[in-house]
Amino acid sequence: MCQRGITSRGFMKRGDFVYHRGFMNRAEKILSTAIQTLPATHREGKLAAYKLLCSIGIFNHDVSTTTDFLDIFLLIISQGFLSGDEDIIYVIISSCKVDFFHRCWPSSALLLPLFTPACCEIGQKPNFVDEKTIPKVEALTLLSRLVCFPNHFEQLDVLTNNEKHFASVLMDRTSLKRMIMRDLIKASQNDVMLESREIALCGLAIFLCEELKHQRTESPIRPFLLFIVECLQGQSKKRTSVAEGEHPADSTVFAADMVRFLASYAPLFISHRDNHSGQLYTLIIDGLISSLRSNIPADIGALMRNNVRIIKSLIFALLDWILHVPTSYLQQQQQMGRDTKNQEASTTAIQRTFSILIDVYRATHSLNDEHKVQDNELTLSQSIKLCCKFAILFLLNEHSHFPLTENESSLITTNVHEGHDWPSPSKQLIVQNEENQNPNQSDELIIHSSNIQLFVIHDDFLVSFVEIPNDKVNELTTDSQQFISRTTVCRTIIRDLCGRYCWDNYAFNISSNSKTITSPFNNPIELSLPTKSTYQIEETTRGITVLEKFESLQPPTIQNQPPNTDILDKLLQYITFHSPELAFYSDRTLNEVSPTPTSISSHDENAIIKMITEQETAEQNYDSSSSEKTEQYIDNTIQPSRHDRFALCRSHITQLGLMMFENRQNIDLLNTTKHNCDQLLRELKNLDSLNCRETHKIAVIYVGYGQEDKPSIFSNTHGSPPYEEFLTHLGWQVELSKHTGFRGGLHPLPNTYSIYYANELVEIMFHVATMIDGSNDEDRLRKKTRHIGNDEVQIIWTEHYHEYDRSTIATAFGDVLIVIHPLPNGLYRIKIDKTSQTTNFGPLFDGAIVDKLILPELVRATAINASRARRTTLNNHCEFYEERHRIINSIIHKHKRETTYEEFLAQSFTPLAAKTLDETPKPNSQIERRDQSSNAVNTTNSNVQIGSQRQRQPTRNFPFLTPNNNNNAPTPITRR
Structure with a gap:
């Protein structure tokens, strides 16, 4: 029926099937005759004829399909649908699979009203009927790949069956959209098959992305968002059939990934008609919170690895939405039922977010987890607690701060460390001589100095206080010389799960040229406070006022x-x-009058009026008793030079309240003595070298027309104009020698470029084959093979007429291939090729068809989710914040100094003196006398406790998250 290996084109692969035009016409006549004439006793032969005809029709032929063949083929397909025979419809759907509508035939869209109802009906059936397998995956795939057709084509000619007569009518965009999405929702609502349900979720996510990017504000999207949110709790409401090798948690995790993908489009929801007063934001955020609350483990028996996957996926989805929703919507008061006093309780979205994160943390805090598999591996409950802690810290640190500048997204933390902005080398040498430091050990000089001290706070934060020279004294001093900046700056460097942060604090003194004015208030001052700010406020796209x-x-x-x-x-x-x-x-300036409390009582109002009246009377009495106006100048006294190089830091630490006895249990010193600073510095450098965001390396390969081997593909230095346009929207072109973010193993050579993308939580470096350069062809091939061969996810842009084969560029990795095929009608077909170990991911699926506007964003999101799905199968994989937690815990465990309160204050007051005293060897006689005296004291009275040596309470880790042991209910957060 076909000829193998016979072709007129020499560059085709051996073994290709080639259908000749004459054979196609003959086969069509034979099969169509068999379909129309075979009796009911030959039902299997009739179904086989349908299957073979569909296979020939959708095959990617080397020659164009004749009009006569298309006419008969489409007629037989339509007759099969209209026959009502379920077996014939199943064969047509399963045989056409995903290849029917991307062939770009002139009349293929005519059968849309026949395909969509049939796929909808199949989707509503169970997996097996009378021991027959129902093609649910193929049916949902056919429906989901049509979601981009309405916006791309605007209108299509379709067939309508009016009184048994076919007629072609023109269907507009709105009608097409209503027909496709209605059948997709119906087919997905009662579907219990995991794979087909995931494809439907991908189709809905692509449709929402399509509507938002095309700014179709008139199109309803709330029902589709509601369906995706309901899928977050699908495991608790419905019984989903699970195939071999799949987990029940995959459905909820997959839905959470789709919700997280849609978070990047949150700013586009503002202008949509369904988002009145932020209703769509509330729907999604409350849906995530409700799903999180239903998945909180009640006991250790309910805590399984799949539950951890669900909880962490929901937390990151919620975190992404909170980061992208404008701040004004997060602060809107919303009625949330009634409280314990039967009064209407109103909370904000940000309050509910922090509440659920704290509740999840507290619920897992008291669980006695199972034994650890390895010493460095986190238990399940610890993994959940650490995820909640990271989400809380990240929201407090990074919300509304990204990007730091308009064109800089590669850094969310600082590169400043303790050695920056120190004095010049000549001055440093003087400091070294004064402090008897080794001039060759610059790192030791930094830590072992009198102007630096390192602390541990709450066993979670490493805080360094460094006093450095102020190089901006003249810039910070005002022209009127009323305020003069000090000659030093207090620099605070904080390291935690989210990264490293720097805070410079300047102190100002009153100039000796300034004067104080004391005058009698002969006339009362008229204060006219404006009722409204004289400065306009504008809302940025990121919600920052x-x-x-x-x-x-x-x-x-x-x-x-x-x-x-x-x-x-x-x-x-x-x-x-x-x-x-x-x-x-963020919604008003400092000079704007605060709004009056809505629930102020008459008693409080009278008390405020009385207080204001008494203040006014006191001021009037002072006016009447003041003497005449006098001017007094501040004495121009010469201030003595200050030699304390830690005074400003010490003052700042005290003002923060860290030196108070009540906070003693939460703060400790790090051991920065000379014999310990080498190891401490190495571990701090190791911590600073870790990534503060999730990182991915993804390959991008261009395959030109007729290229079928690795040397010819890797010889491309550029691609077609659509490919180059795709790269510009996939990320940002960066010069590697100047790039400060994640490089993905690429060398920072001058005049070398690559594609990079980043958001608040993710960094991606694309290894673009057409942009990797070398000194010669051999060196270029070697570099491309080394970088691309190690990438687990590859994006293939192919303009070849054949399907891309993964054996073309065989690598040890390459677990996921995302193949992009440009179509003649301006759309793009996606093929997903993954290994069996990789779980399903989205939003793109195998056979999806999308348009140019949303292609780069969908491909990028799919590549990220594919990389995450591959990493979940690795045994020793840990998240970036878990690795930082491990290093921070190691530093605290090895280098924290246990001291009494008196020793702590003394070493904080003079860091260098404390370090020097710790290194001074003690005479043996003194040691013997001290041991004898201590033994004598212990012998005389073993019950005596010396105040300076009293035992400290154990350090509290995240005290506001610690559960109440006396009551199972969550303890309220109170201001201390």
Whole structure:
């Protein structure tokens, strides 16, 4: 029936099937005759004829299909659907598979009204009927791949059956969309098969992405979002059939991945008609919170590895949505039922988010987990607690801070360490001589110095306080010389699960040229506070409230402001613009009057009025008793030079409250003595070298027309214009020598470029084959093979007329291939080729058809999820924050110093003196006398406890998350 290996083209692979045009016409006549004439006794032969005809029709022929063949083929397919015979419909759906609509035949869209109802009916059936397998996966795939057709084609000619007469009608975009999505939802609602349900979720996610990117604000999307959110709790509501090798948790994890993918489109929800007052945001966030609450393990028996996967997937989906939803919607008060006093309780989305994270942490805190498989491996309950802790810290640190600048997304943490911005080498040498340091040991100089001290706070944070010279004294000093910046700066460096952060603190003194004015208030000052800010506020796309530029660069004072000006109001505006981190609320400035509490009682109101009246009376009495106006200048005294190189840091530490006795149980010193600093420095450098975000390496390969071997494919230095346009939207082109983010193993050579993408939680470096260069052809082939051969996920852009075969570029890795086939009608067909060990992922699926606008984002999201799915199968894989947790715990365990409160204060007061004293050897006689005296004291009275040596309470880890042992109910968070 076909000829093997006979072709007129020399570059075709051996063994290809080639259908000749004459054979196709003859086979068509034979098969169509058999279908129409075979009696009922030859039913199997009739079904075989349908199957063979469909296989010939959808095959990728080397020659174009004749019009006569298409006419008869489509007629037989339509007659098969209209016959109502389920077996024939099953054969047509399973044989056409995913290849029917991407052939771009002129009349293939005519059968849309026949395919979609048939696929819908198949999707609503059980997996097996009368011991026959139902092609549910093929049916849902056919429906899901049609979701991009309405927006791309705008209108299509379709067949309608009116009184047994076929007629071609023009169906517009809205009608096409309604027909396809109605059947897709119906087919998915009662589907209990895991694989087909996951394909339906992918189709819905692609449809939502399509509608949002095309700005179809009139199209309803709430029902589809509601369906995806309901799938988050599918395991608790429905019984999903699970095939061999699959887990029941895969359905919930897959739905959580789709919800997390849609988080990047949260800003596009603002203008949609279904998102009135943030209803779509509330639907998704509350759905994730509800699913998390239903999956909280009640006891250790309910805690299984699959539950951990579900909880962590839901936490990261919730975290992504909170990061992308505008802040104004997160702070909206919403009615959430009634509280214990039967009063309506209103909370915000951010409050509910922190509440569920704390509840999950507390629920797993008291579980006695199973034994560890390895010493460094986290138990299941520890893994959940660490995920909750990371989510809380990340929200507190990074919300509304990404990106740090408009064009810089490669860094979310600082590169500053303790050795930056120190004095010049000549001054450092003087410091070394003063402190008797070895000049060759620069790292030891940094740690073993009098201007630095390292602390451990809550057994979770490594905090360094460094006092460095202030190089911006002249810049920070005002023109009027009223405030003078100090010559040193207190630098605070914090290391935690999320990364490393730097905080520079400047201190200002009053200049000796400034004067104090004491005057009698002969006339009361009229204060007219504005009822509304004089500065407009605009909302950025990331939900951060910003002020228009303040016209004055100097702080407002009585000298530079006109009479009868509210200087306090001007000063608050100045602070809001120049120091926006001091603003308490993102929706209003510091000078705006706070809203009046809605539930203020009459008693409180009278008390406030009385307090204001008494204050006014006191001010009037002071005015009447003041003497005449006098001016007094501050004495121009010469301040003595200061030799304490840690004074500003010590003052800052004290102002933070870290030196208080009540906080003693939460703070400790790190051992920075000379014999210990080498190992401490090595471990700190190791911690700083770890990634602070999830990282992925993904290969991108271009296959030109007729290229079928690795040398010809890797010889490409550029691709077609559609391929180059795809790369520009896949990520950002960066120069590797200047790139500060994740490089994926690429060497930072000058004039070498690659494609990079990053968001708050993920970094991706694409190994683009057409951009990897070398000194010659052999070197270029070697580099491309080394980088691309080690990537587990490969994106293949092929313009070859044959299907891409994974043996073309055989590698030891390459577990997932995402193959992109451009179609003549402007759409793109996706083929997913994965190993059996890799679990399912989305949003793209095998056979998906998408348009150019959403292709790069969908391919990037699919590659990320494919890499995550592959890593879940690895035995020793741990998340990036878990690795940071392990290193931080190791540093704390090895280098934390257990001291009394008196020793702690002394070493914090003078860091170098404490380090020097610890290294000073003690005479043997003194040691013997100390041992004898201590033994005598213990012998005399063993019950005596010396105050300076009293035992400390154990350090509390994340105290606000510690559960209440006296009550099973979560303890409320109170301000201390």
